[in-house]
Amino acid sequence: METIFENRIKLFEGNDLFYGIEEKDLESMLKCLGATEKNYKKNTLMIRPGSAISSLGILMEGKAQITRDDEEGNTTIISEIEPGDLFAEAYAAAQVAEVPIGVWAVTPCRVLWIPIDKIITTCSSSCAFHQTLIKNMMKVLAKKNVLMNEKMRLLSCKTIRDKLLTYLRDCKTKSGKEYFFIPFSRKELAEFLSVDRSAMSRELGKLRNEGILECHKNVFKFRK
């Protein structure tokens, strides 16, 4: 029991949802929220496309993927979920009648499910933490919103060059330094920008040849 508890605290540290909530209150809070844990076998569905969900998930153990099927039956992997990550929170909070995504356990998974109602509605016992939890949940949704705005800005660029320059300038601005990192490998960056990897590599080469950019692995620098 103690190990699971410790595990939770560590996991929740990287998680905005429980920011500012005292460790000692965590267990009672989860009980008050009606949170339940569930285990899933490898390669099983944790959220079925077309279903309605009323809880958000937090992956406690294992590795999961969010997928989406198109009309022709092709399945695309939208994102990967790692321990500590929240998932499906927007669909739960928006009370979507048929979620368009599926969530798969890639390895055996343990998931903590928290009914969204319980988060939104202040409980009768008026726990001290509930106010904080609501604030956090709002911030989680809002932050994701802001992030998606940024990403849509990238995806709206018409050329690979524009996508790259816009993204890299954002990175530079965020870091504030002349030499700055990107958190992606080349393959991941291409995927993130929704472009072909080789075409992106070609464009990076051009930018380097034209003296606009310097890059060594994940470190970049603009040359005026």
Add this chain to the structure above:
Amino acid sequence: METIFENRIKLFEGNDLFYGIEEKDLESMLKCLGATEKNYKKNTLMIRPGSAISSLGILMEGKAQITRDDEEGNTTIISEIEPGDLFAEAYAAAQVAEVPIGVWAVTPCRVLWIPIDKIITTCSSSCAFHQTLIKNMMKVLAKKNVLMNEKMRLLSCKTIRDKLLTYLRDCKTKSGKEYFFIPFSRKELAEFLSVDRSAMSRELGKLRNEGILECHKNVFKFRK
């Protein structure tokens, strides 16, 4: 006074933020929230890029635009705001230190500002509506989240054809009918999908010639 009040109610009807709140409670609620109204002259800034905001805006009167400046000084119009629309709610809720967008009054504008803190934090007098308001605010953010997911899916398509087919299939699915509408003109659709209008027109022509699609103005139909 009465006219403004009537105006508010009508405006708020199309607005998810006040869903389920009794009309008679609106005025006292706004007072409790510390909402303030402000008028802006034509062509003035209502939110300055780089500033921090602590309130969300509701446009009561006039027409506004959200813009974004890139590093080279070019200004892009991101979206238009019409009476009744919420704006900047995500940046306010996420407590972004420097908003990357500007909001301009295109015509003279009247804006209702609601401090986000007051929405998030249950007030001491524990108004009956506050619970509802929090729930609504959460749903507003979550719904926008879901919508942006859909749009990112479109923008991630590699060809105009894929963007069109994906978008149109979504429309068909939502309507459930054989013949379905789209809420855009050709020009607007191209802008929405971030593609060149003439190239999109060309692609629509191909789809028609290949017998995949029928379209007359804003009514479409898939031919098997």
Add this chain to the structure above:
DNA sequence: TCATCAACGTTGCATTTGCAACAAAGTGAA
């Protein structure tokens, strides 16, 4: 050390796209 495998850069090629220019059709006001 050697073998294996994934990540990365490079290149040729067919296709797609943006862009510009123009014509036809539709819209609204005088």
Add this chain to the structure above:
DNA sequence: TTCACTTTGTTGCAAATGCAACGTTGATGA
């Protein structure tokens, strides 16, 4: 109606892109 203006479709063309194929490099484990 007529005129001015916007929307939409069409086309030529240069540039950008996806895709496939191949060689190099670097990391990992036997």
